[in-house]
Structure formats: C-alpha cells, structure tokens
Amino acid sequence: MEEFDFDQVIDRRGTYSYKYDGLQKVFGTNDLLPMWVADMDFAVPSSVVKAIRRRAEHPIYGYTFRPESYYESIVRWMDKRHGWNIEREWIQYSPGVVPALNMVVQGFTDPGDGVILQSPVYHPFFHAIHLNHRKLLNNQLIKLEDNTYVFDFDDLVEKAKEAKLLLLSNPHNPVGRSWNEEELRHLGEICVENNVLIVSDEIHADLTLPGHRHIPLANLSEEIAxxxxxxxxxxxxxxLAGLSTSSVIISDPEVRKRFKEITESLHIGMGNLFGMEASQAAYNHGAEWLNALLEYIQGNIDYARSFLKENLPEIVMSPIEATYLLWLDFLNTGMTGEALHDFMISKAKVGGNDGSMYGPGGEGFLRLNIACPRRVVEEAFTRIYNAFNAISK
Ligand SMILES: Cc1ncc(COP(=O)(O)O)c(C=O)c1O
Structure with a gap:
C-alpha cells in the first residue's frame, strides 16, 4: 500500500498561490499563517502528477476535447463513492462550480426573480444573486443549542412561493453539515411543490468525513432529480482548483438542453487540457489517497476541538461532518466585526475568513481552513491562544 505524507510542509510561496501570494493584497500583510482560501497545502496524488507530466512532455497544447474515458471515470466515481448511478450524457463541463451557478442564474431566471440561499453560506452565492440583479431570498439556517445547524423549513415554505431557484450547499460551507436524507428529501419536496429549481453545489461531497455519508440530492427521487x-x-x-475542471450533472433532458445552450453560447466547452488529464487520473487512482486524507483531516479537527476545549473554551466549534473548514464562534469572547478581524490579523497573525462574509448568522464567527500539516494547525492554535492571553492581561 502506498504511504501518503500529509505531514510534509511544502513551501507554496512564489507559486502564484492565491492563499499565500495573495496575503498582502487581501490582508495588507504577508506575515500570517494562511488558513483562508479553500484549497489544501497537501501534494496531490502521485497519479495526478504523473498524468500531467506525461501530457506536458508532448510540446503542443492546442484545442482539446474530453474523451469517453474522462466521462467514464466520473460515472464510476459517483457510483462507487456515493452510490449514485448517473449516465454519461448527464455530465456537462464547466470550468468551475461558481461559473456554473452563475450560468444557471442567468439562463433559468430573469432579473428580479427570487433566488433562495441559506446563510451563513459561501459568499459567491450572494454575488450570483446580486451581480445578476436577482432578488435575494435568505432562508437563514437555524443554529441549535449544540451548535449544529439545520434548515428552517417553515421559512423555506414561505420563501419557495416567490422563488424560481434555490442555491444549496450540500455539504454546507461554512457550517460543515453533511445534510441527511430526511432533511434533503424535505427540502427537495418543498421545491418540487413550488416548482423551484435547485442548484445542489456538491463540490465538498467527497470530503464527507468518516462516520457520515454524502447524499446526492438528485438521487432521492425522480421528481427531485x-x-x-x-x-x-x-x-x-x-x-486541483487551479486546473478549472468541474462537472454539472443534469438528468432532465429539457433542463440539460438549456444548460448546454448556455455553455455553447459562451464557448467554454473545450475546457482545460491538464484539468481533463488530472481529473481522470484522480478519479481512477485517487481513492486510497482520499481515504488517507480524510483520516488526516479528521485528526486535525479532533486536535482543534480538544485544544479549544482545554485551552480556549470561550471559542466554540461547530460539529464538522464534511469539509476541511472549521466554523468557530467567537461571540463569547465579546469580539465581533473589526475587533475580531484585528485580533486575528494583528495579534494572532492567523489569516482565516471573517464569518461576516458569509452573510447573516456569520458575524462573530471565523472560518479556518485546516487542510494543512498538523504542525501548522498546532502553530495556528498556539498563536491564537498566546494572543488571547496577551489581550486578557
Ligand atoms: C460551496 C463551494 N462551491 C464552489 C466553490 C468553488 O468552486 P470553483 O472553484 O469550482 O468555482 C467552493 C470553494 O471554496 C465552495 O466552497
């Protein structure tokens, strides 16, 4: 069995990494541990590097297309990993998930139409609504006593009456929920009854943590699909975020036809040569790497949870069922907004994401990306702890 070294610290500075080389521009200083942008500080599976190297050695990088083997690798992955039996024809290409969200908003709704999101949620959901001049309908998540989040179905029933589209984060960034079958079925049925189309953003599906199971929304019933x-x-x-390759899976022929018209009009279908090679290699040979990664991430989450419990009990961490993103509640510390931002950047020197960027419900929270070697996570929490002690004196 291949060994994977997730403990290895790899210097990413000087590689045009947004997370590292973008610090100065975004935070005004380079002097931070970068734990913001949602990519990982781990080397990709070796099969991916090999596939890219092999292709790079051919010195012509002209227009391309995705071969059948590319689609077959996705079909097999969805079946094996998520028990979802999809057909090859259902798979459409998009350079990214955020572009796909926007294409759906533009192609399936009109200016002024109601679009639902569920805050606190990944901030480009807001942009997809505002920048396209649609009406934002916020079906805010409910935070329970134990810091878990659930859907507000009573509110959803009302919002669905005036909505054309719902943008769902499944699993949810930033609150870490892997929505269960009952929750998704209920949400899906409300949307079906009100003829609301759903974009189920399942980009974090494979990062569902041990003990939880990802449910593809469209696998629940024909009507929901x-x-x-x-x-x-x-x-x-x-x-592989820098390789601009993602899939949009649509079983309904009419919906698929409309989506295809949009991608064809934009002429983005050819895609990225290296993204295609990397995607195939990863889906075909990356399962073992992913299993090891998920164990490692779980270890980082466990470390963070016990560190906070022992040393900083006023910072509350939500249960994380999926993703490598911690969702930390600082409200008990009395620091919100500017004060929290200043504490993290000037005192702790850890670059996380302010919760307020994820909309209502996010104020006073911090999203921290722990997809990095354990010793970096340890360093981040030590910095936060020391900064806390310094200001409490
Ligand atoms: C929920 C969610 N959707 C989409 C994306 C980004 O997708 P892409 O880079 O494919 O546009 C992210 C990245 O953090 C995300 O968390």
Missing amino acids: CHTITCMAPSKTFN
Whole structure:
C-alpha cells in the first residue's frame, strides 16, 4: 500500500498561490499563517502528477476535447463513492462550480426573480444573486443549542412561493453539515411543490468525513432529480482548483438542453487540457489517497476541538461532518466585526475568513481552513491562544 505524507510542509510561496501570494493584497500583510482560501497545502496524488507530466512532455497544447474515458471515470466515481448511478450524457463541463451557478442564474431566471440561499453560506452565492440583479431570498439556517445547524423549513415554505431557484450547499460551507436524507428529501419536496429549481453545489461531497455519508440530492427521487442541477468537481477533493475542471450533472433532458445552450453560447466547452488529464487520473487512482486524507483531516479537527476545549473554551466549534473548514464562534469572547478581524490579523497573525462574509448568522464567527500539516494547525492554535492571553492581561 502506498504511504501518503500529509505531514510534509511544502513551501507554496512564489507559486502564484492565491492563499499565500495573495496575503498582502487581501490582508495588507504577508506575515500570517494562511488558513483562508479553500484549497489544501497537501501534494496531490502521485497519479495526478504523473498524468500531467506525461501530457506536458508532448510540446503542443492546442484545442482539446474530453474523451469517453474522462466521462467514464466520473460515472464510476459517483457510483462507487456515493452510490449514485448517473449516465454519461448527464455530465456537462464547466470550468468551475461558481461559473456554473452563475450560468444557471442567468439562463433559468430573469432579473428580479427570487433566488433562495441559506446563510451563513459561501459568499459567491450572494454575488450570483446580486451581480445578476436577482432578488435575494435568505432562508437563514437555524443554529441549535449544540451548535449544529439545520434548515428552517417553515421559512423555506414561505420563501419557495416567490422563488424560481434555490442555491444549496450540500455539504454546507461554512457550517460543515453533511445534510441527511430526511432533511434533503424535505427540502427537495418543498421545491418540487413550488416548482423551484435547485442548484445542489456538491463540490465538498467527497470530503464527507468518516462516520457520515454524502447524499446526492438528485438521487432521492425522480421528481427531485428533474428539479436539480448538481455541481461536482475533483478540485476540492484532490486539490486541483487551479486546473478549472468541474462537472454539472443534469438528468432532465429539457433542463440539460438549456444548460448546454448556455455553455455553447459562451464557448467554454473545450475546457482545460491538464484539468481533463488530472481529473481522470484522480478519479481512477485517487481513492486510497482520499481515504488517507480524510483520516488526516479528521485528526486535525479532533486536535482543534480538544485544544479549544482545554485551552480556549470561550471559542466554540461547530460539529464538522464534511469539509476541511472549521466554523468557530467567537461571540463569547465579546469580539465581533473589526475587533475580531484585528485580533486575528494583528495579534494572532492567523489569516482565516471573517464569518461576516458569509452573510447573516456569520458575524462573530471565523472560518479556518485546516487542510494543512498538523504542525501548522498546532502553530495556528498556539498563536491564537498566546494572543488571547496577551489581550486578557
Ligand atoms: C460551496 C463551494 N462551491 C464552489 C466553490 C468553488 O468552486 P470553483 O472553484 O469550482 O468555482 C467552493 C470553494 O471554496 C465552495 O466552497
């Protein structure tokens, strides 16, 4: 069995990494541990490097197309990993999930139409609504006593009456929920009854942690499938975000036809040569790497949870069922907004994401990306602890 070394610290500075080389521009300083942008500090599976190297050695990188083997690798992955039996024809290409969300908003709704999201949620969902001049309908998540989040179904029933589209994060970034079958079925049925189309953004599906199971929304019933456009990608799973390759899975022929018209009009279908090679290699040979990765991430989450419990009990961490993103509640510390931002950047020197960027419900929270070697996670929490002690004196 191949050994995977997730403990290895790899210097990413000087590689045009947004997470590292973008620090100065975004935070005003380079002097931070970068734990913000959602990519990982781990090397990709060796099969991916080999596939890219092999292709790079041929010195012509002209227009391309995706071969049948590319589609077959996705079909097999969805079946094996998620028990979802999809057909090859259902798979459409998009350079990214966020572009796909926007294409759906533009192609399936009109300016002024209601689009639902569920805050706190990944901030480009807001942009997809505002920048396309649609009406934002926020079906805010409910936070329970134990810091778990659930859907607000009573509110959803009302919002669905005036909505054309719902943008779902499944699993949810940033609150870490892997929505269960009952929750998804209920949400799907409300949308079907009100003829609301759903974009189920399942980019974090493969990062569902041990003990939990990802449910593809469109696999729940024929009716729900007809109302669902699913976005999937190897980018989060295998750390390939710079290769611009993702899939939009649509079983309904009419919905698929419309989506195809949009991608054809934009002429983006040819895609990225290296992304295609990497995606195939990862789906075909990356399962063992992914299993080891998920164990490692779980270890990082466990470390963070016990560190906070022992040393900083006023910072509350939500249960994480999927993703490598911690969702930390600082409200008990009395620091929100500017004060929290200043504490993290000037005092702790850890670059996380302010919760407020994820909309209502995010104020006073911090999203921290722990997809990095354990010793970096340890360093981050030690920095936060020391900074806390310094300001409490
Ligand atoms: C929920 C969610 N959707 C989409 C993306 C990004 O997708 P892409 O880079 O394919 O546009 C992210 C990245 O963090 C995400 O968390």
